[in-house]
Amino acid sequence: GPKVLQIPSHQIIDMGQMVTLNCDPVSNHLYFYWYKQILGQQMEFLVNFYNGKVMEKSKLFKDQFSVERPDGSYFTLKIQPTALEDSAVYFCASSRTGGALAEQFFGPGTRLTVL
Amino acid sequence: AQKVTQTQTSISVVEKTTVTMDCVYETRDSSYFLFWYKQTASGEIVFLIRQDSYKKENATVGHYSLNFQKPKSSIGLIITATQIEDSAVYFCAMREGNVGDNSKLIWGLGTSLVVNP
Numbered sequence: 006g007p008k009v010l011q012i013p014s015h016q017i018i019d020m021g022q023m024v025t026l027n028c029d030p031v032s033n034h035l036y037f038y039w040y041k042q043i044l045g046q047q048m049e050f051l052v053n054f055y056n057g058k059v060m061e062k063s064k065l066f067k068d069q070f071s072v073e074r075p076d077g078s079y080f081t082l083k084i085q086p087t088a089l090e091d092s093a094v095y096f097c098a099s100s101r102t103g104g105a106l107a108e109q110f111f112g113p114g115t116r117l118t119v120l
Numbered sequence: 121a122q123k124v125t126q127t128q129t130s131i132s133v134v135e136k137t138t139v140t141m142d143c144v145y146e147t148r149d150s151s152y153f154l155f156w157y158k159q160t161a162s163g164e165i166v167f168l169i170r171q172d173s174y175k176k177e178n179a180t181v182g183h184y185s186l187n188f189q190k191p192k193s194s195i196g197l198i199i200t201a202t203q204i205e206d207s208a209v210y211f212c213a214m215r216e217g218n219v220g221d222n223s224k225l226i227w228g229l230g231t232s233l234v235v236n237p
Contacts, residue, residue, distance in 0.1 A: 040225075047124075048211070050224035061224060096165065105153050106172075107214045109225070111165035 007031040009112035011097050012079075017118045026115045028097030030080055037080040038098040038109060039072065041065060048096065054080065055103060059107035084117075092119045122147055124214050126228035134236055136205055140187070141197045141231045143212030152216045154195045155225070156184070159209040168210075171195055199233075207235045 010029040018024050028036055040050040048071040052062040054072050071087070073081040080099070084091055100107040123146040133139045145154065154171045169181045171188045179186045187196040199206055212228040 021167045040227075048227040050226070053224065063224065098165075103153075105217050106170075108167050110167075111157075113163040113165075 007034075007110050009097055009099055009110050010038055011014065011024065011095075011112035011115050013115060014113065015118070018087060020089055020119050021086045023083065024087055024117060026043045026053045026078040026080065026082040026084075026097075028096050028112055030097070030099030031101070033112070034099035034101050036060075036100045036107065037072075037074065038100075039082050040096040040098065041093045042096065043118050051082075051095075060103075062073070075101075087117075087119045089119050092117060122214070122216065124212050124226050124228040126212055126231050128231045129229075130232040130234070131233045132234045132236060133202055134220050135202055136196065136221050137202055138200045139202055139233065141199075141212075141233070143195050143197070143211075143228055145195065145214045145226075147193075147214065147216055149216040152214055154186075154188070155213045155215070156186070156195075157211045157213060159211065159230070161208070165211075169197070192228050202233075202235045204235050204237060205234055209233070 006090045013025040040048045041051050042048040050063050052066045053060045069084055071083045094116045096114045097112040098109040100109045125144050152173045154170045158166045158168055162172045170226050171179045171186050178188050182199045185198045209230045209232050211230045214224045215225055
């Protein structure tokens with residue numbers, strides 16, 4: 006089936022540094038999402054993105070977070086500067102349509118460790 | 121408050137049996153959608169099945185079916201004739217709003233299923 010890719014699979018950085026997580030969504034999808042999963046906790050919605058704009062974001066999507074998809078390339082999540090509490094697995098998802106029925110396809114996640 | 125609760129942390133069954141995983145949800149919306157996803161050992165998250173709140177009939181897809189009990193705000197996942205490859209973590213999730221709303225998915229903690237030979 007359709008695949009969402011995430012690069013890298015693991016990233017270890019020092020607190021205060023910038024990190025960019027990359028997502029290669031399914032080719033004809035137009036809606037993009039980031040979720041965060043801290044070890045032992047449930048997955049939580051961060052943000053969704055469509056037509057070059059953030060459509061909705063949660064309180065977890067701090068000012069240090071930003072998303073973009075320049076020219077149809079990777080859909081990225083940038084954290085600048087990082088904090089210890091940003092350590093988590095970040096899942097990217099994409100869907101062809103929006104709406105509550107839209108099936109989201111998920112990537113395998115990027116495990117971010119902030120030291 | 122929006123919330124999805126999966127109380128079973130881990131379930132172990134013998135293959136070819138039937139397993140039921142519990143999920144209860146909280147929402148103030150009259151319209152919502154309930155999903156089950158599976159996360160394999162490789163980390164891949166796969167959509168399995170969906171129940172629309174306005175539908176009384178339980179959804180069925182292959183050997184997955186749902187036990188939707190709306191008065192109890194419950195959406196159990198039933199897997200019949202389990203196979204070794206069904207071993208994974210199963211997540212229940214909810215999306216509020218109407219069909220056209222692009223609302224977020226709210227997730228449960230997950231239930232780890234181990235299917236033994």
